[in-house]
Amino acid sequence: MNDAGARGTCAACKYQRKRCQENCPLAPFFPSNKFEDFKNVSRLYKVSTIIEMLNSVADNEKKAKMVETLILEAKIRFENPVYGSIAIQNKLMLQIEETMKEIDLVKKTTDYFKELHAKGKCAAFKYQRKRCQENCPLAPFFPSNKFEDFKNVSRLYKVSTIIEMLNSVADNEKKAKMVETLILEAKIRSENPVYGSIAIQNKLKLQIEETMKEIDLVKKTTDYFKELRARGKCAACKYQRKRCQENCPLAPFFPSNKFEDFKNVSRLYKVSTIIEMLNSVADTEKKEKMVETLILEAKIRSENPVYGSIAIQNKLKLQIEETMKEIDLVKKTTDYFKELRARGKCAACKYQRKRCQENCPLAPFFPSNKFEDFKNVSRLYKVSTIIEMLNSVANNEKKEKMVETLILEAKIRSENPLYGSIAIQNKLKLQIEETMKEIDLVKKTTDYFKELRKRAF
Secondary structure: OOOHOOOOOOOOHHHHHHOOOOOOOOOOOOOHHHHHHHHHHHEOOHHHHHHHHHHHHOOOHHHHHHHHHHHHHHHHHHHHOOOHHHHHHHHHHHHHHHHHHHHHHHHHHHHHHHHHHHHHHOOHHHOOOOOOOOOOOOOOOHHHHHHHHHHHHHHOOOOHHHHHHHHHHOOOOHHHHHHHHHHHHHHHHHHHOOOOOOHHHHHHHHHHHHHHHHHHHHHHHHHHHHHHHEEEEEEEHOOOOOOOOOOOOOOOOOHHHHHHHHHHHHHHHHHHHHHHHHHHHHHHHHHHHHHHHHHHHHHHHOOOOOOOOHHHHHHHHHHHHHHHHHHHHHHHHHHHHHHHHOOOOOHHHHHHOOOOOOOOOOOOOOOOHHHHHOOOOOOOOHHHHHHHHHHHOOOOOHHHHHHHHHHHHHHHHHOOOOOHHHHHHHHHHHHHHHHHHHHHHHHHHHHHHHHHHHHHO
């Protein structure tokens, strides 16, 4: 302590423009060369709170760690004023989820190759009634228990096309995904021979439009109740024992039922800092997220006064390291089993180089100017399958629609050989999930403001 005094005023006292006492509790942790660090920390946390937290810990080593985490949290909060350190935690949690999914997928692949090694003949060659070779390209993706799946796929797609598509991708995991989408597309086309997967895409797009309209309506209702709420007394002003003004910046985020939350937050953060951070963000939704993370950080710091939210981040990082080790081990096992396993004419007739007959079933739908379209479609689908599908529909208008969707699906598959039209469906489904979550959140907010409004009257 005397050494600190000998060097002059500590950074904390220097920033507060006062004389540094011999028993200054901040001097050992904020020497004169840590002026900027204390400046950042004091902008976010009350000085009295910092001293109180330091006094709550007896061990000097733990006190030093506490100061390190306070400096780090202050830095993180100013770099990301909306989410603060919670953003890092969420990112790490998301990374863990992704790695766990990867572990699960790799384990399934490993089990699959183990099963293949034990069984032998694949569904593809069983269906074609010929001997399965050691280097069969279809065996890893159509094992013997997938006979019905291959039967359905081969009715729609050429076997040579399937092999060609698989060879165009190097990654086995991606090949497995490709096969999944081929199986799904074959199933969808059999259930809806006219429109196939395009029908699902159109339905999903329509659903998105409807949900977006609903979001817009609910948001307008929410804004109305927010405006009503801003007029009443908030928890922040109640805690500070002062009159809540009409334009109070804290009222929309700390209503009267959040008294305890504001009490906890104000113990850790300066009220002026909270208002400053809220004013730095224009979007109301982001402001709400900011308040949520401030409440959560205050709670975490009260539960763990030494490390605060940094403890959670360190724990998550350690968990990621462990899962990455597990992934590495499982991948090595998978590679081992993979190594074991590796052992004038219409456009249609013109493309097939044959005479176009008068009753050619393809001529009305593939005239000579559609040579490239038929070329693309025939690369993916069997000609016999196309004719069979056309014959299954009596209405010519529906036949034309069917051909349009076949051309579109062939084009999509050529642009995305891995997932085909399933990629678009998955993207649309994901978009719907996101919009439904948004609707749910906005509805809850609306209900909340409605409830507040009822209480006011």
